[in-house]
Amino acid sequence: MYRPPPRPPVAVGAGGSCASAGARCFAPTTCVGGVCQTAVGQGGACGGGTNAFCGGGATCRGGVCLIKATAGGACGGGSNAFCAGGTTCRGGVCRIKAVAGGACGGGSNAFCAGGTTCRGGVCLIKAVAGGACGGGSNAFCAGGATCRGGVCKTSVGPGGGCGGGSYTFCAGAGTCRGGVCLVKATTGAPCGGSSNAFCGGGTTCRGGACLISAPLGGACGDGVAAFCANDATCRAGRCVTVGPAGSACGGTAACAAGARCVSGTCRVAAPLGALCGGYSGTVCEASARCEYNVCRA
Numbered sequence: 543m544y545r546p547p548p549r550p551p552v553a554v555g556a557g558g559s560c561a562s563a564g565a566r567c568f569a570p571t572t573c574v575g576g577v578c579q580t581a582v583g584q585g586g587a588c589g590g591g592t593n594a595f596c597g598g599g600a601t602c603r604g605g606v607c608l609i610k611a612t613a614g615g616a617c618g619g620g621s622n623a624f625c626a627g628g629t630t631c632r633g634g635v636c637r638i639k640a641v642a643g644g645a646c647g648g649g650s651n652a653f654c655a656g657g658t659t660c661r662g663g664v665c666l667i668k669a670v671a672g673g674a675c676g677g678g679s680n681a682f683c684a685g686g687a688t689c690r691g692g693v694c695k696t697s698v699g700p701g702g703g704c705g706g707g708s709y710t711f712c713a714g715a716g717t718c719r720g721g722v723c724l725v726k727a728t729t730g731a732p733c734g735g736s737s738n739a740f741c742g743g744g745t746t747c748r749g750g751a752c753l754i755s756a757p758l759g760g761a762c763g764d765g766v767a768a769f770c771a772n773d774a775t776c777r778a779g780r781c782v783t784v785g786p787a788g789s790a791c792g793g794t795a796a797c798a799a800g801a802r803c804v805s806g807t808c809r810v811a812a813p814l815g816a817l818c819g820g821y822s823g824t825v826c827e828a829s830a831r832c833e834y835n836v837c838r839a
Contacts, residue, residue, distance in 0.1 A: 552564050552565050552566065554566065554567055554568065554578050555567075555568045555571065555578060556568070556571045556578050556579065556580050556593045557577065557578060557579075557593040558577070558578045559576060559577060559578075560573035560576060560577065560578050561576035571593075572595070574595045577593065578593070579593050579594055579595045580593060580594045580595075581594070581595055581596075581597035582594045582595070582596060582597065582607055583596075583597060583598050583600065583607060584596075584598065584600045584607055584608065584609050584622045584623075585606065585607060585608075585622040586600075586606070586607045587605060587606065587607075588602035588605060588606065588607050589602045589605050590605055592605070596608075600622075601624070603624055606622065607622070608622050608623055608624045609622065609623045609624075610623070610624065610625075610626040610627075611623040611624065611625055611626065611629075611636045612625075612626060612627050612629060612636060613627070613629050613636050613637060613638050613651040613652075614635065614636065614637075614651040615635070615636045616634060616635065616636075617631035617634060617635065617636045618631045618634050619634055621634070623636075625637075630653070632653050635651065636651070637651050637652050637653045638651060638652045638653075639652070639653065639655040640652040640653065640654055640655065640658075640665045641654075641655060641656050641658065641665060642656070642658050642665055642666065642667050642680040642681075643664065643665065643680040644664070644665045645663060645664065645665075646660035646663060646664065646665050647660045647663050648663055650663070652665075654666075658680075659682070661682050664680070665680070666680055666681055666682045667680060667681045667682075668681070668682065668683075668684040669681040669682065669683055669684065669687075669694045670683075670684060670685050670687060670694060671683075671685070671687045671694050671695060671696050671709045671710075672693065672694060672695075672709040673693070673694045674692060674693065674694075675689035675692060675693065675694050676689045676692050677692055679692070683695075688711070690711055693709065694709070695709045695710055695711045696709065696710050696711075697710070697711055697712070697713035698710045698711070698712060698713060698716075698723055699712075699713055699714075699716065699723065700712075700716055700723055700724060700725050700738035700739070701722065701723065701736075701738040702722070702723045703721060703722065703723075704718035704721060704722065704723050705718045705721050706721060708721075710723075712724075717740070719740055722738070723738070724738050724739055724740045725738065725739050725740075726739070726740060726741075726742035726743075727739035727740065727741055727742065727745075727752045728742070728743065728745075728752065729743065729745050729752055729753070729754055729767045730751060730752060730753075730767035731751065731752050732750055732751060732752075733747040733750060733751060733752050734747045734750055735750060737750070739752075741753075745767075746769070748769045751767065752767070753767050753768050753769045754767060754768045754769075755768070755769065755771040756768040756769065756770055756771060756774075756781050757771060757781065758770075758772075758774055758781050758782065758783065758794040759780060759781060759782075759793075759794045760780070760781045761779060761780065761781075762776035762779060762780065762781050763776050763778075763779045766779070770782075774794075775796070777796050780794070781794070782794045782795060782796040783795050783796065784796050784797065784798050785797060785798060785808055786798050786801065786808065787800070787801040787808050787809055787810045788807065788808060788809075789807070789808050790806060790807060790808075791803035791806060791807060791808045792806050797809075802825050802827070802828065804825050809823065809824060809825045810823070810824045810825070811824070811825055811826065811827040811828070812824045812825065812826055812827065812830075812837050813826075813827055813830070813837065814826075814827075814829075814830050814837050814838065814839055815836065815837060815838075816836070816837050817835055817836060817837075818832035818835060818836065818837045819832045819835050820835050822835070826838075
C-alpha cells in the first residue's frame, strides 16, 4: 500500500500560531500557549501584543517581566522586581506588616499596619487622654497629650482642673493643689481667690497677699509684706502685745483701747469731762489733760 511521505513542518515566526502539529516556531521563538513567542529577561515587555514571554525565572506583571523580591529586597521603580511572600513594596523596599508591639523602621524591613505608627522602632497605637501609654501598653499619646505615670494626660495652665480623674497635669511651674493648678507666689505677691497662686517660701496668704510672719517688735503695717504672729497686734508699724488696764506696758507691750501706758502700767484713760487723778486711779485720754481732777481739753 502506498503511503505519501510526511509533509515538512511549516516554519512560523513570532506571533504565529504553533498550535497545529505541522507548525514549528522560527528560532529563537518558542511555542507558548499556542503562539510563537520570544523569551525576554527582567525588565522586558511581555504579554498583550508583544509576542514575548518572561525567561530566567521572571514573571509578567503589568506588561513587564519582573523578578520576585523578599523582605528587604528592592522593588518598584527601576528595580524590575515585585514583592512576594506576603511583603509589600513601601518606599522602594519589600517590607512585612507589623502590628502593635512589633519592630519597625531601621533594618527591620517592616512597616506598621492596623492603624499603628512607628515610634522608636516599635509599632504603637494612638491613645487619647485617659488611655494607657508607655511600658507594655504599645501605645503613645496623641492629640497633644503626654504620657505621665502610664496614663495619657493633657497639660493645663493656672486655674485649670487637675488631679483625681481629670487626666490633666499642671504645665510649667504650676502645682496641683485642691484640684486646681496654682503657681507659687513670692513675698508680697497676690494669692488666693482668682490669682491662681499659693504662697511659698515660708509666707502665708493674708488679705490676698503672701506675707511673712513678723515677731514681737517686727515691722508691720502699710507697705510691709508681714503680719504679726502669735496673736500680736500691729501698732504704729510694730508688732506688739495688747493688755488691759493694770497690765505691764512699754516696749513690745501696748495697752488696749480705753487705757494708756503710764510709768510702765496700763491705766484706764478717761474721756473729756470725766474724773481723773486722785483716788480715781485714772488718767485722761491722750488728747486731754487732768486739771482739778477733771479731764479737760
